[in-house]
Amino acid sequence: xxxxELKEYMPHREPMLLVDEIEIDDEGVAHAKxxxxxxxxxxxxxxxxxxxxxGVIQCEIMAQSCVxxxxxxxxxxxxxxxxxxxxxFKNMVRPGDLCEVTAKLTGRRGNIFFTEAVLKVNxxxxxxxxxxxxxxxxxxxxx
Numbered sequence: 517x518x519x520x521e522l523k524e525y526m527p528h529r530e531p532m533l534l535v536d537e538i539e540i541d542d543e544g545v546a547h548a549k550x551x552x553x554x555x556x557x558x559x560x561x562x563x564x565x566x567x568x569x570x571g572v573i574q575c576e577i578m579a580q581s582c583v584x585x586x587x588x589x590x591x592x593x594x595x596x597x598x599x600x601x602x603x604x605f606k607n608m609v610r611p612g613d614l615c616e617v618t619a620k621l622t623g624r625r626g627n628i629f630f631t632e633a634v635l636k637v638n639x640x641x642x643x644x645x646x647x648x649x650x651x652x653x654x655x656x657x658x659x
Contacts, residue, residue, distance in 0.1 A: 517584075525587040526580065527594055527654075531557050534577045538584050546619040548581035554611045569609035574643040575600055578633035581617040582647055586629055593651040598628055603645035613637045627651045 519536050526533060538548040552559070552569055559567035583595045609615060616636050623630040628650045635643040 522584070525584065525590050527590075528580060532576075533580070534573070535580050535584070538581060540585065540587075544585065544621060546581050546585050546617070548577075548584065548617040548619070550577050550615045550617070552609060552611050552613045552615065556611065559611050567611050569611075569613075571603075571605050571643065574605070574609055574615075574635055575603060575645065575647070577615055578617050578619065578635050578643065578645065579647050579649060582619045582621075582629070582631040582633055583649060585619060585621045585631065586651075589651060592654065594654050596650050596652055597647070598650050599646070599648040601646040601648075603643065605643050607637065607640050607642045609635070609637055609642050615642070622646075 517538050522535055522538065534550050535548050536550050538546055540546050558570055558573050562568060562570050579597060583590055614637065617633055619631055619633040621629060622632055628648055630648045632646055633644065634641060
């Protein structure tokens with residue numbers, strides 16, 4: 517799926533849509549990509565002259581990739597973090613980098629989903645963690 521196709525499922529929009537493309541393989545593993553643009557709002561002040569993608573944004577890139585594992589259930593819903601566990605940051609991510617995320621579903625309890633994800637740049641591990649999210653009804657009038 518490309519960025520426009522993703523918008524059919526994802527509630528996120530620019531500047532917070534942080535997946536450019538994704539494929540879900542036959543084993544249910546998501547393979548997503550996101551290119552960090554030079555003008556990203558989160559790099560302008562983090563840090564001037566030495567921009568580095570904040571860790572929380574790396575987690576958000578992984579989380580959005582994970583949500584697409586259950587894309588058919590996401591339509592018309594809000595996605596909300598319920599947990600970020602065992603996150604480790606190994607290498608910096610900078611503007612121009614192509615983030616490649618691999619994510620898989622590890623469990624489900626009702627409307628809460630549990631996942632594992634890794635984010636790499638040029639084959640080097642930058643971030644990994646266990647993420648969980650809930651699917652919630654959108655408030656009335658937020659279509």
